[in-house]
Amino acid sequence: MTETNLELRRVELRAHVLRLPISQPVRTSFGTMHDRPAVLVQARDADGAEGWGEAWCNFPPCGAEHRGRLIDTVLSAHLREREFESPAAAFAHLHEATAVLALQSGEPGPFAQAIAGVDLALWDLVARRNAQPLWRLLGGSDPTVGVYASGINPEHPERVVRARRDDGYRAFKLKIGFGTDIDIPNIERVVEAAGDGATVMVDANQGWSLEQALRMAVVLDRFDLAWIEEPLRADRPWSEWQELQRHSRTPLAAGENVAGARGFEELLASGAVRVVQPDVAKWGGISGCLPVVRRIRAQGATYAPHFLGAGIGLLHSAHLLAATGGGMLEVDSNPNALRSLLCGPLARPGDGRATLTEVEGIGVRPDIPALRELCAASRSSD
Numbered sequence: 001m002t003e004t005n006l007e008l009r010r011v012e013l014r015a016h017v018l019r020l021p022i023s024q025p026v027r028t029s030f031g032t033m034h035d036r037p038a039v040l041v042q043a044r045d046a047d048g049a050e051g052w053g054e055a056w057c058n059f060p061p062c063g064a065e066h067r068g069r070l071i072d073t074v075l076s077a078h079l080r081e082r083e084f085e086s087p088a089a090a091f092a093h094l095h096e097a098t099a100v101l102a103l104q105s106g107e108p109g110p111f112a113q114a115i116a117g118v119d120l121a122l123w124d125l126v127a128r129r130n131a132q133p134l135w136r137l138l139g140g141s142d143p144t145v146g147v148y149a150s151g152i153n154p155e156h157p158e159r160v161v162r163a164r165r166d167d168g169y170r171a172f173k174l175k176i177g178f179g180t181d182i183d184i185p186n187i188e189r190v191v192e193a194a195g196d197g198a199t200v201m202v203d204a205n206q207g208w209s210l211e212q213a214l215r216m217a218v219v220l221d222r223f224d225l226a227w228i229e230e231p232l233r234a235d236r237p238w239s240e241w242q243e244l245q246r247h248s249r250t251p252l253a254a255g256e257n258v259a260g261a262r263g264f265e266e267l268l269a270s271g272a273v274r275v276v277q278p279d280v281a282k283w284g285g286i287s288g289c290l291p292v293v294r295r296i297r298a299q300g301a302t303y304a305p306h307f308l309g310a311g312i313g314l315l316h317s318a319h320l321l322a323a324t325g326g327g328m329l330e331v332d333s334n335p336n337a338l339r340s341l342l343c344g345p346l347a348r349p350g351d352g353r354a355t356l357t358e359v360e361g362i363g364v365r366p367d368i369p370a371l372r373e374l375c376a377a378s379r380s381s382d
């Protein structure tokens, strides 16, 4: 067997920022999306090998172009003239080289997201060079992953659940936090529409105080929910999460708004979160998240990757999940061609599971001119 070559030499980066207009805005408690942005990252090694990544960029709505510029004007200079023994070494260098700048600009988040997108592109690049699917390069042996339908809004959630059930989903996550008079009938409708044997979970999107969450935990325990996601703000002390966990039979989930190895260390040390949800495009990429996922698994907690964006980041999330094992992958239910056209086998799960291919890397290479045309055509048809 030939040895895996993870080396990187004089990598050139290029960010491609896309915005797909949508007819129905996506609403959350903290902002509305009037289009679906995506920051796709292209990396090319001196030997010609190429890879693709994606950086998280959903909020605020103007932020995608900024992440793209960080990649093109700041991060690219740190890779262009250098050599690294692996993507993990490049990831460490990018964080170290920009640490002061991220502090000075007050932008640790955008920097972490831009670096995560670059890291994903570098892992795809080395997997393609080694002619292996990324899930196998990362040590996986089973290419199937569980999936669930996410982003189910409070307006007629049962309709979305029925449609996604027909698409092959068997697990569904409902947005709550809109008051018990809306939340509880919605959960009942979703449980009914999901059908026998289905899995249902809820996401409060950091919407409650500890007092509210304690009250809701009693109500939610009536349902057989797989988890309650972000009942509290991600910056509340872990002692509050621990108190809530003691009063909730339903497992608590969090992680999409946690960053850094130390942040996940503290989350795991609290013992309060049983479903842990790092987002590879928001912090860490593969290099940062792989050790975190190993710690999650070693502790007996469940790894359930968070993701809400285009198909490239979703595929990376799926490959990491297939490589490590764990819970289900989040797949957005809202229409977004930048996801559905780019996510390969994840567009059509069968009986709640999707099987990644044997194609090298993440298995998909975006056609940027075609995607730009699609965005322009959608704009002119508005």
Ligand SMILES: [Mg+2]
Residues within 6 Å of the ligand: 203, 205, 229, 230, 256
């Ligand atoms: Mg969430």
